[in-house]
Amino acid sequence: xxxxxxxxxxxxxxxxxxxxxxxxxxxxxxxxxxxxxxxxxxxxxxxxxxxxxxxxxxxxxxxxxxxxxxxxxxxxxxxxxxxxxxxxxxxxxxxxxxxxxxxxxxxxxxxxxxxxxxxxxxxxxxxxxxxxxxxxxxxxxxxxxxxxxxxxxxxxxxxxxxxxxxxxxxxxxxxxxxxxxxxxx
Amino acid sequence: xxxxxxxxxxxxxxxxxxxxxxxxxxxxxxxxxxxxxxxxxxxxxxxxxxxxxxxxxxxxxxxxxxxxxxxxxxxxxxxxxxxxxxxxxxxxxxxxxxxxxxxxxxxxxxxxxxxxxxxxxxxxxxxxxxxxxxxxxxxxxxxxxxxxxxxxxxxxxxxxxxxxxxxxxxxxxxxxxxxxxxxxx
Numbered sequence: 001x002x003x004x005x006x007x008x009x010x011x012x013x014x015x016x017x018x019x020x021x022x023x024x025x026x027x028x029x030x031x032x033x034x035x036x037x038x039x040x041x042x043x044x045x046x047x048x049x050x051x052x053x054x055x056x057x058x059x060x061x062x063x064x065x066x067x068x069x070x071x072x073x074x075x076x077x078x079x080x081x082x083x084x085x086x087x088x089x090x091x092x093x094x095x096x097x098x099x100x101x102x103x104x105x106x107x108x109x110x111x112x113x114x115x116x117x118x119x120x121x122x123x124x125x126x127x128x129x130x131x132x133x134x135x136x137x138x139x140x141x142x143x144x145x146x147x148x149x150x151x152x153x154x155x156x157x158x159x160x161x162x163x164x165x166x167x168x169x170x171x172x173x174x175x176x177x178x179x180x181x182x183x184x185x
Numbered sequence: 186x187x188x189x190x191x192x193x194x195x196x197x198x199x200x201x202x203x204x205x206x207x208x209x210x211x212x213x214x215x216x217x218x219x220x221x222x223x224x225x226x227x228x229x230x231x232x233x234x235x236x237x238x239x240x241x242x243x244x245x246x247x248x249x250x251x252x253x254x255x256x257x258x259x260x261x262x263x264x265x266x267x268x269x270x271x272x273x274x275x276x277x278x279x280x281x282x283x284x285x286x287x288x289x290x291x292x293x294x295x296x297x298x299x300x301x302x303x304x305x306x307x308x309x310x311x312x313x314x315x316x317x318x319x320x321x322x323x324x325x326x327x328x329x330x331x332x333x334x335x336x337x338x339x340x341x342x343x344x345x346x347x348x349x350x351x352x353x354x355x356x357x358x359x360x361x362x363x364x365x366x367x368x369x370x
Contacts, residue, residue, distance in 0.1 A: 066251040069266050070300070071307045080306075081254050081266065081369070110369060115255070117357045117365060121265075122256045124369040172302045180302060184266070184295060184309040 048151075051159035055134050055149030058085065061106040065089050068184040071112065078109045079124050082181040087135075098145060098177040103135040105179065128152070133179070144170055144178045233336075236344035240319050240334030243270065246291040250274050253369040256297065263294045264309050267366040272320075283330060283362040288320040290364065313337070318364070329355055329363045 047056040064083035072078040084092065088103040109131070110124035132149040134140075140147045148165035150157045169178040232241040249268035257263045269277065273288040294316070295309035317334040319325075325332045333350035335342045354363040 063250055065248055066266055066268060068309055069254045069264050070309075071256060071264070071297070073305045076305075079254050079256070081251055083251065108369070112256070115365070120258045120261075121365075123367070124253055124255075127370050180300070180306075182308070184293070185312050 048155050050132075050147075050149035050151075050156040050162055052162045053134075053140065053143070053147035053149060055132050055147045055156075057130060057132065057149070057151055057154065058104055058106065058134075061085075061104075061132075062108075064106065066184075067092065067105065068181045070181070072109070076109075076128075077112050078128060079112045079122065080107055080109045082107045092183040098137075099135045099179065101136050101138075105133045105181065107131040107181075129157075130154075144174075146178055233340050235317075235332075235334035235336075235341040235347055237347045238319075238325065238328070238332035238334060240317050240332045240341075242315060242317065242334070242336055242339065243289055243291065243319075246270075246289075246317075247293075249291065251369075252277065252290065253366045255366070257294070261294075261313075262297050263313060264297045264307065265292055265294045267292045277368040283322075284320045284364065286321050286323075290318045290366065292316040292366075314342075315339075329359075331363055 049056045061083060064085055067082045067084045067088070070080045070082070072080060083106050085102075085104040087100060088105055091097075091099045091103055107130070109128045111126045111128060112122045113125035115121040115123045130151045132147075132151070134147040134149070135145055136147060137145040143166040146166070146169070148162055150161055150165070156162075166178070169180070173180050234241045246268060249270055252267045252269045252273070255265045255267070257265060268291050270287075270289040272285060273290055276282075276284045276288055292315070294313045296311045296313060297307045298310035300306040300308045315336045317336070319332040319334070320330055321332060322330040328351040331351070331354070333347055335346055335350070341347075351363070354365070358365050
């Protein structure tokens with residue numbers, strides 16, 4: 001399977017859908033109110049948004065600059081990479097905290113597998129979660145200025161899991177604006 | 186130490202040096218021949234080049250897109266990330282081999298350390314090597330079309346170490362154009 005190709009097909013399709021939605025002029029002048037409130041971020045991009053925070057998967061994040069990599073022990077047994085948008089990268093470059101509004105970090109995670117061709121190495125296997133942090137000091141004032149999103153197969157996990165994000169980050173790395181990942185030189 | 190800042194200071198300085206060199210008009214009309222032959226790549230950019238292949242560290246590679254990540258067991262005990270230039274990324278996207286001329290891959294490696302803030306994770310410690318593959322089917326016809334460079338602190342390692350690159354890649358991943366790293370979705 002060429003996962004890159006699938007992703008590259010999905011993104012233009014999503015962009016096209018957004019463009020169509022934005023340019024459509026055949027909608028009713030007064031659209032019916034939705035049955036349930038829709039988070040602003042999800043409404044804007046028509047994408048699944050995390051509970052509590054309304055965070056969506058940012059467009060094009062797979063092309064963002066790599067900030068650092070990590071492993072996580074069993075039972076997760078994962079390889080991870082954190083990428084950042086240009087605002088986040090610039091904040092790392094300046095070494096200045098807190099991160100400014102608009103900074104976004106995305107952590108990609110995969111099951112860790114032994115390389116078939118080079119057994120001394122472990123490499124990414126099946127992708128597991130994609131986790132997002134979005135800085136908006138005003139909107140997310142109750143959670144250190146960060147909104148959190150945790151996605152599996154493009155869908156956000158439940159509210160209970162999202163309730164753990166801020167508490168853990170704040171308790172362990174409050175002095176680094178709740179961000180674990182350092183820039184890897 | 187803010188390694189990002191050091192790197193960001195070095196790159197402009199190197200670019201400035203290159204620009205100055207290119208625009209200087211006070212050089213002798215017939216410069217003296219160098220005492221020893223200088224590899225073409227090193228001459229062009231005035232950067233240290235690998236033995237055998239004359240491969241240099243590409244400008245701006247730290248901003249390239251992440252292809253994949255890996256660990257290497259003890260005694261190296263490293264975390265690694267492979268990034269690629271746009272030609273390499275496009276080749277991965279198309280899933281087509283061999284890689285075209287101009288494709289470049291860079292592997293960054295760091296000692297693997299236990300995270301102080303989150304002990305279930307390991308994170309990048311001291312950087313160890315930066316390894317480069319440059320595709321030029323004609324120039325590197327004797328080594329599967331790839332030129333190799335292995336750098337420590339910006340300096341290429343010796344010829345003996347570079348003699349092992351091609352033999353290992355060719356023996357283990359010949360069917361993938363001598364490239365170990367797959368694109369991590």
